[in-house]
Amino acid sequence: MTEEKAKVKHRTRRILNRFGRKRGNLIPILQKVQGELGYLPREAMLEVAQFLDTPEIDVYGVVTFYNQFRLNPPGKHSIRVCLGTACHMKGGYITLDAWKRRLAIDRGQATPDREFDLDTVACVGCCVMAPVTVVDDKPEGKVEPTKVDGILLSFERERERQGEERR
């Protein structure tokens, strides 16, 4: 575990080297760190606070204020259900339920095998394709419960194929 922590510290420091010690850089720094580590572990936030000479609570305050920052590691595939107005009115909440049911997790959680994480997003601006789910950064349009099953099936096939290749 301590080895893991040291690694996080090391990687965070390497990112910090690219930035000036200015408070205005806090959000871009956190974005970069999360971009590389996938989330913002405690050690990373401590490093950032020290680097900017800011109280730790301020860094934590910013991290928890903004929706994009996460405190726990993501899954391998990210599922983001759009809950914009158009998506909601065309059944985005039903789609979210379908994802929850199939993955057996709630929004903001990852599956125990860390294969998927599920979250919602305010609006990705693809309102004409509603209801939209962003799967690994690709917006998928008209995702109804049956398409949820279809997307999961394609991931399953992918895994099977990879398994066969390995064998």
Next chain:
Amino acid sequence: MKATRRQSVVSTFQEIKSQAESRWRELQGGKPVIMVGVATCGRAAGALEVLRAIKGELKRQRLDCPVVEVGCMGHCYAEPIVTISKPGYPPICYRQVNPVIAQRLIREFILGDDPCLEFVLGALEENDLVPSFSDFPRAKFEKKVILKNCGHIDPGQIDHYIVNGGYAALAKALQLKPEEIINEVKRSGLRGRGGAGFPTGEKWKICRQTSGEPKYVICNGDEGDPGAFMDRAILESDPHSLLEGMLIAGYATGARYGYIYVRAEYPLAVRRARLALRQARKLNLLGNNILGSDFSFDIKLFQGSGAFVCGEETALIASLEGEPGNPHYRPPYPTTNGLYGKPTVINNVKTLACIPHIIQNGAKWFASTGTEGSKGTAVFALAGKVVNTGLAEVAMGTTLRQVIFDVGSGIPGGKRFKAVQIGGPSGGCLPESALDLPIDFDSLTQAGAMMGSGGMIVLDEDDCMVEIARYFLEFTQRESCGKCTFCRLGTKQMLEVLDEFTKGKGKIKDLDMLIELAEDIKAGSLCGLGKTAPNPVLSTLRFFRDEYEAHIKEGRCPALMCRDLIAYYIIPEKCERSCDACVGTCTVEAISANEKRIKVIDQEKCVKCGTCLSACPPQYNAVVKLSPPSQVPASK
């Protein structure tokens, strides 16, 4: 500015322009040009697969045609869109292109001479062969100013923007005095397109007159209203128009630095804007002594982190300074005490995108469109239950009916129009009686909605007004920064009451409490988020009180939407013995056949996702929604 300096701006720009033109000519070289719309909406519809198919087919056929990746034309309902300009033909747009159609277009139109009329959306120019966009009924109302380039140029190529007249306004502006530019913008009557409608020229003037160095120009691209995507489309399709607007704003106000604040949910917009900045810097359209003048200006891109409240200008500034996005009390306004306490102009993406057109064509030209109090055009994102979803740019003063029924072609599926939601979480739902209102800043506010940034969601008879009010309140409640008690706790209270309504548990006297709470929240909140949060509730209560009463008194949802108040039921007389469509598609295996092979829904298991309703073949039409659920006959 001295005459020599002026001379230098003119000649430097001429040089840049002629180089861009020659590079562009070389790329085209008289060959057919294929344009693929790859903005986010196109991508969601499969544009990247189409792009791959086109490139693959060109290679197979050993054809050397330039493939240009363009942005969004606004006809999002027809995505993916491919435009082919072949010498001898008008430029033709094809709709809903898939990889197979794309291959056919290349084989039959580029190689052969069959323009595949069966896939045509429209031609860009008038001609004798195919109907052009100007023949569309919507053409009468559309007036493209800001969206003129969108979908027609490559947002990743500064050359393409320059060839189409880009940065000429900047060159012109640099030959004028800053005061002259401010006066021109004032005369144009341009008002802020972010929703509040503050006169842009006035804002610039205050910033210019306030002392303090360095000054900043911030472009507010934190388009957080769910259901709005105009700014995204501009950032993705024509980022340079925004840069040019910011440069002119910077020169006019005496600013040294600019920030483009883009929300994190728009990754493609962020990439496009970054690329545009790099390209502009390379041609010295950004940086020191721009075009040989003594004006120096640089722009940085700042990515938001997913907080709706950061669309409020003081919260946005806090976010740029590395703080949580809590709004501050105004005054002082950012024009005098903005970023790091310096004079700062914050303008919306669309406002800034108007600037080059005003400088280039003059204030008089701009003011010739629109109404007395609102000049120019309005850009709307049409979504929801409307046939032609997408972007529409119309003159201010166009009526809602014209936008929804003429530009948007009305409601699909023969359904009845119920309401239009304008202005997102700050706006309201307007009923049919309001459809002849002209769209401008003042009329919409009077009607109980607001212009907002321009999201327009059309709702039909299947949409529940209580549910949409609840949805918006859930949104604002979650996005409230928590600073003001009324906003933080008041919206929570309102949400709880609305939650009860959608479950059929409310009381009639709660309606009065809702109105009371709404007034208190409006009065007791600091920023626009709290002040306008109750609007969706107030407007739906005003126009659709009967729906609220049906929920409360009868436990019935008239639109058959609220899940706690409906049940799915298969009418035994209509169910076909030999058909199993619903059984196979039910996501929770709640449907089974009885001894007569008639399908029955197990109400205990049913999650009310509606899959069975869409699966049931239209000739049987046996699945219905019933409200209240007690209407379902007891199973024997």
